[in-house]
Amino acid sequence: MLKKVGKLAAVGALSLSLVGTSYIMHEPSKVEAAVKKVLPDNHKIQELEVEWGKTHPQGAIIHVGDKKGTLLIRVDQPKTEWNIEWVNWAISKPTVVSFQMHDKLSNQSQIIPFYFDSKYVNNGGKRWANDQTLRYGMMKFSDFANPKYFAALAIYLPQKYNQNGTYWFGGPVQEEGQVKAYFFEDVDVVEDAMKRVGNSGTFPLMNKVMWGKTELWKGQLGKVTIKQPTTLWKRSDDGQLKKERILKVGDEYRVYRYYDEKNGLYGVGGGMVIERDSSSVLYETPSKRNLRLVKIIHGEM
Secondary structure, X not given: OOOEEOOEEOOOEEEEEEOOEEEEEEOOOOOOOOOOOOOOOHHHOEEOEEEEEOOOOOEEEEEOOOOOEEEEEEEOOOOOOOOHHHHHHHHXXXXXXXXXXXXXXXXXXXXXXXXXXXXXXXXXXXXXXXXXXOEEEEEEEOOOOOOOOOEEEEEEEOOOXXXXXXXXXXXXXXXXXXXXXXXXXXXXOHHHHHOOOOOOOOOOOOOOOEXXXXXXXXXXXXEEEEXXXXXXXXXXXXXXXXXXXXEOOOOEEEEOEEEOOOOOEEEEEOOEEEEOOOOOEEEEOOOHHHHHHHHHHOOOO
16 A cells, blocks of 8 residues: 655555554665575585495494585495385385484494484574584485485585594495495585485586586487588488488587497487588597596496
8 A cells, every 4th residue: 555755655665554653665775686606516526435334333434534514425225135114215205214424433322413304404503402413414315206216415514523524324224335425515505405306306416417508418428519510310210311400500419329330320319310520510528527427416426
């Protein structure tokens, strides 16, 4: 409702009435853009040493050292021994399960110093008076519809909590190689990491692995960039190549296979191929740095 101040209408202002009194909320004199959080570059992610502790309590020993920042943990399903827990989780779809982390490798107390939940608790703060938990992190399962789904966890460590910076991680973990750990230094990206867990997610990376105009995919051999208008061919059922369309200069296409036919053919998916011709097509292979990132996304490093 627009109020009048004297004989003038308060234009460009919001009027609020409370117990017969009018308050004018003036518009700001300038518009300020929202500050967008800058996420760390994918290549800054570090792979941490994880060793398997066979003695009681059985679990993974994660070597963080003196680093401060966000610890990211991926727990895959056991490969050598069938586990009914993972089968049941795919059915019940829990938000969290009893993963835990301790700053002591032995003589652990009943108080869990590093606790993982589905929500970020006050940036790792206390949930009640005399709360003895040191830090709170988050956890989330990836896509339960995928038979190879995994558990993702993240916790911010603003300091070193023991002399060696070595932490015990356990719970529903039963074999070596099940746990992988990564680290982004000097940044809290716990919530950002959880947003990247799920179908087509990039956890533990913050972004897709881009290579030029296209995303680098697992199983991709390379890519071709069109330098001159080039024909895209499609292989028919009888094996013959038929013209599909003309590709534009500057376009990029992923290469999945190479056929030693004619002068060479690049398989770009869907039965489509491009003839090898250095004058009109530039073929490149991905860098080792980018291949490393793709392997990390798929839990292979």
